[in-house]
């Protein structure tokens with residue numbers, strides 16, 4: 251069996267990528283299983299998805315704690331403890347990261363163990379599709395290449411899964427073509443089946459009664475959400491070109507998260523620790539004084555405190 | 556007579572201070588959060604929010620809160636009942652002298668359209684009937700968003716949701732018409748009702764400033780353009796909200812003691828301009844242009860504004 255774990259941010263396509271991989275394996279006659287997990291979070295927040303591929307019926311269920319291949323759609327997740335990218339990874343694990351850095355550069359920057367390989371899928375997607383969007387087809391194709399699936403089955407799987415999302419035929423074809431280019435472009439690393447893990451019986455602990463003051467989720471603090479930095483959600487950052495700014499306040503007004511404040515001389519000040527990178531300010535700025543720049547620093551762009 | 560803003564005339568009158576702080580896990584570009592943040596600039600910090608389950612659950616995720624004031628979580632059907640309890644508790648404590656009058660708080664229900672149009676309709680009806688002194692803020696993203704965009708009674712005709720997909724039997728996806736919650740509320744004769752959209756911040760702030768002078772139920776319906784569910788790029792939230800208003804699909808209006816005034820006269824651009832921006836309507840354009848469905852949507856908008864013009868002319 252091969253156990254593949256995908257990590258992405260809501261909206262990047264990790265879930266669909268895992269479906270594409272599972273479907274492609276199924277089309278080649280394998281038994282496949284895939285399932286996503288997202289907590290009470292949404293677009294931009296960490297998501298994981300799991301695909302198991304085998305020749306025999308798969309009896310394992312649930313999370314993949316010891317993956318053979320990890321596919322990371324967003325390098326800024328590596329150091330986000332909530333994403334648990336590093337869980338169960340050792341020197342034998344194959345790891346693909348969507349990053350402009352090479353595997354070696356990434357290893358020195360992030361101390362990721364495993365057999366690393368990278369490709370800048372975001373750059374490819376922006377270049378080929380002209381906008382930021384889901385990377386599902388590209389991630390699926392790369393993962394398929396690494397586990398040894400064929401191009402034709404991946405192409406078919408992309409068509410099926412994207413049609414399920416009601417994408418237009420032209421968009422699907424474009425995705426297939428770009429994905430198969432990524433299939434060819436990614437540097438393969440070997441993906442080995444891991445040692446099977448012994449299954450231990452679950453230890454149930456009966457819950458004890460707690461009074462509401464202890465037993466409910468009571469928050470006795472004011473406005474402490476600022477301790478949670480959402481800056482790592484960004485693929486693009488809004489950057490001010492000061493000379494073009496006419497001080498109109500529109501960016502400040504329209505920012506949903508309230509991360510833009512106006513200085514005394516009416517220039518926007520952006521709180522990059524929290525800016526989620528929605529680009530509303532870039533769209534609404536009447537003088538184009540805000541521009542979107544790709545977050546390039548990869549894995550070390552942001553660290554949770 | 557055109558509606559005049561009295562308090563908020565210029566963008567730079569919008570208060571600088573933030574009352575909904577960053578760090579929440581609502582989606583990047585959430586139009587609901589944008590509306591709430593603007594509303595809170597007038598509501599201030601002396602507030603108890605009573606939040607029905609929905610995307611806004613994500614405002615306060617243990618152990619973090621974006622508010623300086625209080626936040627209470629309720630089931631989808633019971634936020635107005637929760638608001639009644641909080642209001643009564645405050646009134647009793649103040650009457651008994653156990654809480655100084657200066658520490659009085661505003662009670663504000665936050666509810667999605669799933670709560671507002673469906674599950675909490677009876678408890679809202681009860682609260683308005685009892686004349687409860689509270690605000691109701693419905694952030695309308697036109698579906699059950701938090702659980703993956705299922706059809707709600709607020710989903711407009713022709714939109715695709717996860718439970719009203721585009722299919723051979725239903726090529727236009729949603730066949731039902733959006734429930735007119737404004738008129739349902741108005742039939743209860745509360746002192747203040749308004750619709751708002753985040754792309755019209757001065758209109759929004761003005762309405763909250765006017766409501767602040769009113770005792771009793773104050774109900775707000777906020778267009779909450781939703782990149783995740785409506786399928787457009789998060790940066791386009793204000794554009795989508797603007798087109799909803801300019802096409803006439805989302806009228807900006809208020810009703811004071813039942814008397815309706817439209818607070819903005821839209822250009823009435825063709826509805827396609829709005830529909831085309833969003834993936835949830837893509838099946839109306841591709842692979843076949845569904846002229847009938849688009850004409851139906853345009854027809855409802857035209858009929859609405861004809862009624863408005865007639866009513867305003869005959870006074």
Ligand SMILES: Cc1ncc(C[n+]2csc(CCOP(=O)(O)OP(=O)(O)O)c2C)c(N)n1
Pocket residue numbers: 608609610611630631632666667668669670671674696698699700701702707
């Ligand atoms: C009685 C009940 N049924 C179902 C749910 C599950 N649930 C949680 S949030 C949600 C969606 C609510 O939709 P809406 O009120 O429109 O708010 P949104 O999520 O769109 O913000 C649902 C169905 C629930 N909490 N309670």
Ligand code: SF4
Pocket residue numbers: 292293581582584585586587588610696700701779780781782783784
């Ligand atoms: S799903 Fe829509 S309404 Fe819900 S948080 Fe995301 S953008 Fe906002």
Ligand SMILES: [Mg+2]
Pocket residue numbers: 609667668669694695696697698699700701707
């Ligand atoms: Mg909703």
